[in-house]
Amino acid sequence: MSGPAGTTSIVFAAASRRLGRTAAVANTALIIAGRRLGVLIVDWSKDGPAAADYFERFGAGAPPDSRVLESLFEQLTPRRPRGWRFDRFQPPGDSGPIDVATPVSDGRTGQLPELPWEEPIDVVVDLVRRAVDGSGYRYVLVDTPTAPAAGLQEVIARTSDRTVVLSEASVAGKRAAAHLIRKIDDEALTDITVLPVISGMPPGEHGGGPAVGRVPVISDALGAPGGADDEQAILGVEGGAGPLRVPYDRDRAERHVLAVLADGPETPEVRAYVRLAELVTGGEVTAPPALSADARQNYRAALGLADTGSPREIAIVHAWQDRLWADWAGACVESGGAKAVLVDAEDPDAWAAAGPGGATGTPADDRVTVVMASENLFRTLPPEELPEHLDLVCRLPGTPEERVAGQPRVLSLDPGDPRRVTALERDLKARLDLLDRTAGPAPSPSPRPLVPRHPLMRPPRCRTNVMLFPHRVFAGRRDRLREMRDRLTARLQDPTPYVLSGPAGIGKTTLAQEYVRLFGADYDTVWWISARTPELTRLGLAELSRRLRVPPKGDAVAAVLAALAEQSRWLLVYDDVEDLSELDGLLPAEGAGHVIVTSRTVAPSSTALEALPTGVGVSMLRAQVPSLTAEQAEAIVAMLEGEPLALTLAGAWLRETTLRLRGRDREVADLADWASAEYQAKVAQRLDDDDGDVVAACLAVSLAEMDVQPLAPLAARVVELCSWLAPEGVGHRILASEPFREALAGSAGPEALRPLAADGMVLDQVLWLCARYGMAEVLAGGRLLRIHRRIQELVQEGLPAETRERRRRAVMLALARTVPAQVDGPIQQHDELFGELRRHLPRLEAGQETDPAVRHWIVEQARFGYVSGDRGRLEDSVAVIESVLAVWPGDHLTGRLWAQLANYLRDLGEATRALAAGDRAIGILTEAAADESLAGVGEHAILAARRGQAADRRRLGQFSQSLGQMQGIYERTRSRFGDGHRDTVLAALNLAEATHLNGGHQAALDIASEALEIQERRLGLDDWLTIRVAQRVAEYLVVLGEPGRAGLLLADQRERARLMPTPDPLAVLHLDHVQGILWRDHPGEPARRPGQGTGGAGQRTGLRGVQTKAAELLGPDHPYTLSAGFSLAIEAGLGDRPRKAVRLATACREGFQRRYGDGHPFVQLCLIGLSGFLLGDERTEEAVAHAQRAYDALVDLLGPGHPWTLAAGLQLSRALTASGDVDGALELDEDAVENALEYLGEEHPYLKVAEEAARCSRTALARGRPRRRPVLYVDVPCV
Missing domain, CATH: 1.25.40.10 (Tetratricopeptide repeat domain)
Known part of the structure; x- marks a missing residue:
């Protein structure tokens, strides 16, 4: 299959990660370049490291014909113009250059460009082969993604001259590799050469490798248990030498070590790579490139390999507030081959760590110390106390030059222009005599370890949902923050969570928020996920999926986690996890990002938070009330046992009390003295009543105080009512609603509500009063009131049982009455209302409620969940709905919920269960409709349920029964609502489908065409139902042999789908499926109308893409x-x-x-x-x-x-x-x-x-x- 210019395509593939596949590509390319044969690496791997990472120190700009090459390869990814970059590298020694082609990720989404899978596979294969042959290189080495999908397997089979499949050494790994080999072999149209290679080799050994030839189909050998002979059988290797083995060392892979440069030519590692190069070049290359001993030693030294001794240690002294700057400098030092030791200047042992011996025993003569000079540092360490001859002083922006005038080596870290940051990194390394490993191309687009960025290089738009309370006082816990930062930044591409654990109110959430405040600028995405239940965790991840614009798939959670694996610079915070095991399947498994988890559950790997030290508690209180003496504050901290939440309540009470009493002819110091003594007395009394719970005692004191202040009783009742709602926050829309005001009147009394009726701004004053007393946070400019879950629990516990139940029902009924009696239009239009209500519903335990308004809310919430939920949530919701139906009475609301359950089951492909649920719905609704007092109630629901039931019969193969049922439904719907009603159009669409399945193709076309005409008159062209009806018309045209009309109709609908303001991925998938069948059966049909644009939903999608998208959207067995x-x-x-x-x-x-x-x-x-x-x-x-x-x-x-x-x-x-x-x-x-x-x-x-x-x-x-x-x-x- 070599091209006319003699180009040989060699593809490297693997069924699993961490096998050294990219290292094999890089070393093979280096050996080929040693013969001065033209070699190009096409880095299509989505895994790290990138091929260019192995050569980054040898950057030589771009190839002379890079623009021609970019234009050639851009034909492979037509959706992304300028989607490729070509870089040239010149390795040391007697080697020719190595060029690397890299797809460029989207700057907004981080997504890599894809092959045009929407085209027929023959077109994709032709494009790939033309790009390879047209490149003009003697060898093109393609590094593919791990576990290539079916479509890519076919492209590999039909475009590669030789394919290398790497395998784990385990039997399971070999079987996986054998499976991949068989898949590739099955897709081939001609004989191809597939070379199995075992990753990892015993010291001093390497395999001889099989004879070059076609790998036979693996069959019975897959059951082999292991051993040399079995190994050959499993992998289908011919000959007695056994499969080739190449080295893999994880540490070397992370450091991007080229064994051909680092190890001698006679070492087993290099000999193995030479043998691999010999096999893939058909014997044209048989020796490694020549390299002098000095060049090899310099290379080893640059990468800090073991025989060069320990790396230099460089201490970076900084103020805590400048930790971001120290992180960036440390990353520069590490990339230059030295070891960075960050030293907090306020740490008592700081200079001991930076002095002789350092943190690892570095000799005094080799000691290197860098100081991050700033006004923050000088408050702890004045300039005159700095040593006279520091190795380097980095002057941070805003620090006057004269403050470091006595230092001989000063570097300003203000680049002036963001484009000069790279040059600044090189300058820093040069000042410290470090190797410049940033020379060469820009960073690879593949996910890379999260390297701290220059603090002035903040992301233009951070994707975040984090809302930080601007008035929160944070004190202490710097050691925990330092530990959190050290552990997170020390990890490479490993998002293992940093877990903060401890009892309620200990400050876990506050500490995580402080980390976000300090270091959020290092991330492009910061997402806060309320994770107290798996449902909420899924909801938070689904919201992140929408924010990242991850293409809609069946399971939004799986989709966004997969997307994060390909992106970098993200931080996820899973807050308030009840049970850490509930996060299984909900955490990113890989990717260049960080994860923080807070939980009351203490796990062996978690960091347990304890009470605040006395000094920190004192600082916290005096920040609220500066007039408190240290002794007064110490007494309160001791009484409250250093509990952060208790100290927050105490500080707020003291502040509000002293402010209220100020001006009454009393000195400020006297006020503080009195307030301190008064507070301690009140808390001491409450502690006896609350079994020693300091938070409960402080809360009781605050609530009692609020009861005697203007507006305060109303604020206390707001806290009471909101204690039943989600701790993530209550929206202002609900708090200001008439039903919620009525609930307030029921708890606070009508008189308390008079100020609210007179002035709408009083509500804002009430909410801020809750915040001033430390019981809530007002966020998003007053649009959200958030109450700590521990306070919610204590408020509920403090109420008498009868009052507690009355408050719960009052809140539940208030929220139920915010749901309109008639939810007009598509329910998605009410996303804001139902999106918030979804969070509150589980807390209110409403499933057993009999009130009609609450049950109406549950029915409408189920509707909302159905149309807006991902597949994973649909499955979870089925069990919840079934449990509710088990206790509800048999009325029309129950019938409607049964109908919603049928919809859920239908969408999950469970036609038999959906049919049974529909039967229950119709029976109950019909019986309810017979009640004369409910005349007309449920008619629409009955018709909709029957329509769904007819669809279930079609899915179950009961075509004639479905047709008979749909004929009656259609006539009934038309007589009830008229021809132009949306339900009549839906009924006509279903009738056409039933007619088509019963063999009436022309009749089905006539029915659907009439419905399309009516729908276009009713709503115009820009409606998803119009598109769905048009898709059915096109489908029937294809069956009846009218591809021309079908093609034009489909092209129009796909363009309209692209322009729709809200996505409907299933409708687009239907269009793509019909279009794929049209092109398959009538390949001469044009892809689109002349002049029609491309992009989005208007793109062609071949049948391979349809199957892949269907599996993602609905599951492989749907x-x-x-x-x-x-x-x-x-x-x-x-x-x-x-x-x-x-x-x-x-x-x-x-x-x-x-x-x-x-x-x-x-x-x-x-x-x-x-x-x-x-x-x-x-x-x-x-x-x-x-x-x-x-x-x-x-x-x-x-x-x-x-x-x-x-x-x-x-x-x-x-x-x-x-x-x-x-x-x-x-x-x-x-x-x-x-x-x-x-x-x-x-x-x-x-x-x-x-x-x-x-x-x-x-x-x-x-x-x-x-x-x-x-x-x-x-x-x-x-x-």
Whole structure:
């Protein structure tokens, strides 16, 4: 497959990570370059490290023809103009240059450009091969993503001359590699060479490697238990040498060590890579590049390899407030090959760590000390106390030059221009005699370890949802912050959580917020996730998915976690986790970011917070009340045992009390003295009542004080009511609502509400009063009131049982009454209301409530959850809804909730359970509608439930029952609501689908076309329902043999879908599926109308992309995914790839069998396809058996005149012809012609196929040899 210019394509692949695949690519390229053969690395790996990382010290600019190369490769990623960068590297020694092609990530989303998977696979393959051949290099080495997806496997198989598949040494790893080898081999159209390579080698050993040749298909050998012989069997290696082994060392991989430069030519490691290069070049390269001993030693020294001694240690002394600057300087030092030791100047042992011996025993003569000079530092360490001859003084922005005038080596860290930061990094290294390892290209777009950025280089727009209370007092815990920062920044691409644990009120959340305040500028994304329940955690991750604009998929959580693995500079905070095990599957597994978790649960790996030291508590109180003496503050801290939440309440009480009493002819000091004594007395009395709980005692004192202040009683009642709501916060919209005011009146009394009625701003005063007393935080400019969960719990516990229940119900009813009695329009329009109510509902324990308003809220909340939820949440919600239905009475609200449950189950592909739930809904709603006092109630819900039930019957193969039911539903809906109503259009759409499945293709087209015309008149073109109806019209046009009309209609709808303001990924997927079938069956049809733009939903998406997206959106076993997979199987069968078609069709058949049973019509369609594909693979006997089985089943299920029965008969006749039974084939063909005329009409395309098949059979009988027969495959419809 080498190109005309002699280009050889070598692809490196692996089924799992951390095998040294990129190291193998880099070392192989280096050996090839040693022969001065042109070599290009195409770095398509999404894993770190990048190929360019191995050569970053040898940057030589760009290749001379880089613009030509970029234009050539940009054809591979048409959605992203300027999506490639080419860099040249010149390794040391007698080597030619190595060029690296790197796809450039999107600056906004961090996503890498993709191959145009929307195109047919043949087009993608041609584009890749043209780019490789047109590059002009002798060898092109392609580093692919780990575990390449099915589409990429096919591209590898059809574009590579040699493929290297790396494998783990374990039996499981070898089996995974063997599976990947078999997949690639199956996709190949011609013989290809696949070279299995074991990662990791015993010291002093390397494998000889197999003979270059085609790797046989692996079959029974997959069960081999291990050992040398079994290893060869598992991997399918021919010859006795065994598979090649190459080195892998994780530490070296993280440091991007090139073994060919670091190790001698006779070492096993280098010899293994040379053997690999020899195999992939067909013997053209047989030796490593020449390199002098000095050059090798310099390289080893630059990378700090073991035999060069310990790296230099550089102490960076800084003020705590300047930690960001010290982090950045430390990163520069580390990248230069030295070890950075950060020293806080306020640490008593700071100069001991920076002095002789340092932190690791560095000799005094080798000691290097850098000081980050700033006014913050000079408050602790005055300039005159600095040593006279520091190695370097870094003057931070805002620090006058004269403050460091006595120091001989000063470097200003203010670059002046952000574009000069890289030059500043080099200058810093040069001053410290460090190697410049930043020379060369810009950082790779792949996720990299989170390196602290220059503090003046803040992200232009940080994606964050964090709201910090501006008036919070934070004191102490610098050691914990330092530890948190050290541990997070020390990790590479490993987002292992830093867990803060401790009892409620100990300051876990506050500490995490302080970390965000101090170091948030180092991140491009900072996302706070309320994680006290798994549902809330999923909700927070789903919100992050929308903020990052992750393409909608079936499980938003899985999608965003996968996206984070490919992005860098993100921080996730999971706050208030009840049980750490509940985070399983909800944490990023990889990626260049950080995770902080707060939890009351103490785990072995967590950092447990304890009470504040006395000195810190004193500082905290005196920050609130400066007139307190140290002794007074110490007494209060001792009484409150250093509990941060208790100290917050105490400081607020003292501040408010002294402010209230000021001006009453008393000195400030006297006020503080009195307030301190008074507070201690009140708390001491409460401690006896609260069993020694200091937070409970302080809260009781504050609430008692509030009861005697103006507006304070109202504020106390707000705190009481909000204690039942989500601690994440209560929106101002709810607090200001009339139902909530009525709840306040019920608890505080009508008189207390008079100020609110007179002046709307009084509510804001009340909310801020809650904040002033330390019981709440007012955030987002007053739009959110947040109360600590511990305070909520204590408030509830402090109420008598009867009052507690009364308050809970009052709040529950208030929130229920904020839900409109009639939720108009699409429920997504009420996203703000239902989005917040979703957080409060579980706290109120409303599932057992009988009040109609609450139950109405639950029904509407279920509707909202259905239309806005991801697949994972749908599954969780089913169990919740079922538990509620178990206790609700049998009225119309219960019927509506049963109908919503049916919707959930239907969306999950559970048609049988959905049908049963629909039966319950219809029965209850019908009985409720019979009540004369509820005349008309539930009619719409009944029709909607029946419509859903008819859809379930279609999915279950009950086509005639569905059609009969839909005819009645359509007439009833039209008579009830008229032709133009949305529900009538939906009913018409469903009727068209049922008619189509029953074989009435033309009638289905007529019904759908009329519905489309009505819908366009009613709402115009820009509506998702219009697009869905148009998609069905196009689908029926394709079946009826009108590809031209279908193509134009689809092109218009896909462009409209692209311009829609809100996404509907399932509707787009349907469009793409029909379009893919159109292009498959009519390859001459244009992709779009002349002049139509490209981009977004308007892009072509091939059937491979449809199947992949369906699996992501709905799951691999969903009926829609199986349907898309079968369409792909037909594409493979028509493309003369029968083995692939058989494999895909078998998987689809088995999937439908598991879900619906052997007798379902969809299973028979799969058998029809399988029969044809088996004929292509010359398995005639099996083909006859499959076709006969499908034909017999469809005659019984659908009758002889159904189009699918005709298709089965034609396929059976085709198989019989191949088996030699032409008489039997002709009989079937003549029956097909007769049935097609009778049931389908003279214009149906199936009649033409049947007539052509009959002619072929007659010709075969007359001439004694078969004639090429027409092929008719039927796609499994998506219902």
